[in-house]
């Protein structure tokens with residue numbers, strides 16, 4: 250079955266008790282047992298809940314993986330996936346990753362004697378140069394945040410396998426519709442379901458998918474023990490979002506390509522970073538490992554931070570807000586907002602300059618969005 254059919258049917262059959270076509274919100278903390286000797290599939294909602302199970306099954310199917318686990322947030326899912334490393338192990342991560350993931354590596358894992366080295370996101374050789382005998386995991390975020398650089402998942406998966414290292418990919422920016430890292434050789438996929446999978450900016454959530462039973466058991470045990478699980482209602486909202494993922498992603502992409510092409514010709518713009526543009530340095534690699542280019546566009550303004558401040562003050566349709574992947578278009582300054590908590594030196598190391606603007610392109614009319622940018626960028 251094809252992606253959009255799986256998104257609507259598999260993992261979410263009509264409710265066997267009532268016939269309800271949508272999976273009910275099982276808003277319960279606990280479940281009745283028949284007797285003392287048998288533990289039913291569901292007995293306590295931290296360990297398992299039918300609404301969460303439907304979400305976990307559907308996300309696994311869409312990633313073409315065997316096992317899915319849902320979490321209370323993307324960072325909870327990230328920390329859960331990182332349970333596959335132990336004190337003394339070493340991680341190699343992309344340089345240009347979500348600030349919250351960087352915080353987990355530096356503030357939560359490093360004090361536990363799990364060190365992370367950072368490789369140039371787009372340079373496979375740079376990952377190889379960072380490997381040590383202790384390296385247990387390579388962590389990618391591709392396209393990266395905010396520079397939209399591409400890591401070569403297939404080649405890095407081969408290098409990792411040869412050395413007995415695991416490969417995890419944060420697939421939030423493209424969603425399972427445009428990129429399926431397990432098919433390219435990755436071992437673990439992580440999502441902030443807050444973004445495209447939920448798709449409506451109304452819920453926080455995360456997910457981990459793998460096809461390896463041992464990895465799944467480790468992460469599932471952590472889920473039960475640490476307890477960062479999503480509420481049934483939040484699972485239901487994300488399930489609803491998944492049903493329209495394909496059509497939303499296609500529209501996000503069409504609008505993003507339209508605006509990226511417009512911005513590339515605008516005199517106030519220094520450069521545009523969008524993997525769908527032939528000018529993107531890794532456009533060919535993007536075409537090989539992604540089936541679409543996504544809805545995120547980053548660009549640099551010629552006038553530095555004052556030009557960014559002027560743009561966000563004048564823009565009308567784009568909402569100045571953190572996050573991404575919802576139906577409405579958002580605008581952000583990576584230096585002041587998403588990576589604002591990092592030191593100036595750390596931002597410089599990540600080539601996050603003050604003149605960058607990040608757009609999460611929504612589902613509005615493309616010409617309306619273009620007009621909004623045109624007016625806000627006018628002299």
Ligand SMILES: Cc1ncc(COP(=O)(O)O)c(C=O)c1O
Pocket residue numbers: 322323324325347349390394419421422440441442443453454455572
């Ligand atoms: C790529 C990426 N991964 C993970 C996260 C963390 O997700 P959450 O905010 O749902 O915890 C984010 C949040 O912005 C993100 O952009």
